[in-house]
Amino acid sequence: MVRVAQYTRKDLLILSLTMPLVVILINTLLFGARFFVKPELFFGSGLIVTAVMTIVWFLFTWIAVTVRNRLPRDQDLI
Secondary structure, X not given: OOOOOOOOHHHHHHXXXXXXXXXXXXXXXXXOOHHHHOHHHHHHHHHHHHHHHHHHHHHHHHHHXXXXXXXXXXXXXX
């Protein structure tokens, strides 16, 4: 039976606190000051980067949780 990785409230809190900073940083690196001046660029690019980064975050977190659950802890090795 395949077990699905369980996200905790802490995982979702980390996502919600860090994602706005990551989105602003990536868009600033891509577009510079234009990102803050043009509303269509701000909202369009902001939504696209948010969607992509959220998918990437969930994928990497799923991998981390799966590895954590499958590998033994240090005290289980002895």
